[in-house]
Amino acid sequence: MAAQDRRERQRAERHQLIIDTARGIAESEGWDAVTTRRLADRIEYSQPVLYSHFAGKDAIVGAVALQGFVEFADTLRADVSAAPDSASALGALARGYLRFAELRPAVYAAMFSMDTDLTFARADTPPALRTAFEVMRDTLGAATGTAHLETRTELAWATLHGLATLTAGNRLRPEQAHERLTLLVEHWRAAAPHS
Structure with missing residues (x-):
């Protein structure tokens, strides 16, 4: 059960990281600067990982x-x-x-x-x-x-x-x-x- 809890916690942390990163980019450069590619690069995860959390922008x-x-x-x-x-x-x-x-x-x-x-x-x-x-x-x-x-x-x-x-x-x-x-x-x- 500890491994499952850790995976769920890591997934929740990635989810929040995506939100926080998108928000940070938007606040500093505007929403047009927020793209899934840029988010994936910034958080150092692949776009498929990003899409496993969100359907899109x-x-x-x-x-x-x-x-x-x-x-x-x-x-x-x-x-x-x-x-x-x-x-x-x-x-x-x-x-x-x-x-x-x-x-x-x-x-x-x-x-x-x-x-x-x-x-x-x-x-x-x-x-x-x-x-x-x-x-x-x-x-x-x-x-x-x-x-x-x-x-x-x-x-x-x-x-x-x-x-x-x-x-x-x-x-x-x-x-x-x-x-x-x-x-x-x-x-x-x-x-x-x-x-």
Whole structure:
């Protein structure tokens, strides 16, 4: 049994090495630089070994995205938990979201912009994706009430994604970042329907 355990542990370590290497290349050079050949060379395994773990690049991107959602939910939860009250938590959530997108652009792209087999808003949505949504939903609900909460959470998420994407593309005035976020949070609170 020890040999089987060792093989399983080595396989899990190789699997994670592929994910970490892809993520590292993507963060430093962009996703176009991530190829199965380059990954195989970088991790010093053959392409067939790489394909024994992942069907191709899209599957690797999906694995990076899935781990990104775990980190994303943890980041948002920590930011929200550090806030003194529900109104402050809403601002902390928005700032945490945008900070995550800024500090991890390749992971954020894998999570939200690239082709993966991850499903959203369905029964088979992976737990990590649901957890991130729930952190946003619960924070928004605590600050603004529960009426139409799922839909309002989707709108909040879409708005933050738009801000993150436009900011990354240098389409917004950087000196207005704080004011934009303040106005957005004030709008969420003022426009909240009664529960």
